[in-house]
Amino acid sequence: MSLIGEERKDYILNQLNLEGKVKTNELVESLGVSSESIRRYLEELEEENKLKRVYGGAVKINLSREEPSQLKREVLYAEEKRIIGRAAATLVEDNDVIFIDDGTTTLHMIDYLLNKKNITVLTNSVPALYLLIDYKNKELFSGDIFFIGGKVSSVQSRVTGSLAEKMLENFYADKAFISIDGIMIDKGITGFDEERGQLAQKMMEHAKHIIVATDHSKIGLVQFYKMADLKDVDIIVSDVPAPKEWEEYLVKKDVTWVAAT
Template sequence: MSLTFEERRLTILNHLELEGKVQVPHMAELLSVSTETVRRDLDRLEKEGKLRKVYGGAVKMRMDRVEPPFQKRVEMMRPEKRAIGKLAASLVEDGETIMLDNGTTTIEIIPFLSDKPNVTLIINSVPMLMLAMETFQGRILFTGGEVNRECRAAMGPLADQMLDQFKVNKAFISGGGVSVTDGITDFHMEEAMVARKMMQRAEETILVVDHSKFGMSTFARVARLKDISMLVTDPGCSKEWIETFEGLGIEVRISE
């Protein structure tokens, strides 16, 4: 019995949510329909504003090709990021050393560390350094290195060499996108390299992202999904994504 459009629509959108993209031949095989049927379905879904057609398939409608400026990103999904930051900070235990990569979600962890003076914080972000100097009572280590004006963070060989000197308890990593096929990605190769180094130097890696990042792929790969220990996200995260992470043996924490 052939599937109705609504049944095909659900399958296509679920696949798009997890992968960030769909390919016509693969969906035709998965749905047991012709490639022409899939193309017509994609046409209808594009008119509904659910996806954007590209050669050979479609991608998520909100998939960004250029990262917005830092200050604009700070305001995007701000309540969700703040709630994620609060929950993430609660995972930091007295006496631990932690690393935070340069992100507008990870920066929201810092205000909730104000009651943890025995924690050591290692960062490469200039905005994080300024915030930590105002609100954080513990020890602060800044990686140094060449400061990228666009990203507002220290990067390059000197930052990499300094990070190599440490072994820490937890690394909190953000990202520009999270997909099943491409893993955790970032818009900038240099930022992806710093995040990857932080993961290598940590006993445990915690991914902190809001639900808008799921199903997206950006320029530079940070890591595979299975390389993280825990996901901290907001209630907007879909059931399919929660099941995907839990299926990989990754603990999922949802903020209030």
């Protein structure tokens, strides 16, 4: 494949991140190549497991409309999530009060909070709670821990529901660190589960700054429940830079995108 061909494939993937789908006839017009060439590019990208071909074009791979279990989520893009978690942790300052939701990306933050002084962590994540307790008992974490109580999901190892939301009403934080299942410029940030999404919304409402942590696989996807508009987010931490077509919007809405390294 020539360099120009690779550039065309990159363009196709970028459009997928923007729209969640591409149409063959529109790609023919925008790239100025034949429909046969477009079909070949789509076939090659599908073989690389980067998209799924459908009639008239292709869509971004969305492996499931159901949320994977917590154990499965832990191993998906684990290295990318570790890098994102480390970068997100740098946004935490001494004396901060922070919400950390139940995402496996935000979970990775905890390993990098050990040098922070006098921070308070509120979480609805059972794995995050156990990890914080372990570090606390080993005298590696000196802050305070609050567990948001309510209905427990054994599959997702988290707490959600009306009791959790009621408890959260009593607290305010400097920063809320939120994991997501989809992000698009026009659809905002979305998740699989409405109860989890509602609790995340409450965290965002009660925080001065909203920070989204997401790996590249969520870009260009939209899921069942809308948690917030993109303009409502202060910082997005990802393992890749923002799509170029998003840059003007992000600047206009004062949303900072951090590409973790």
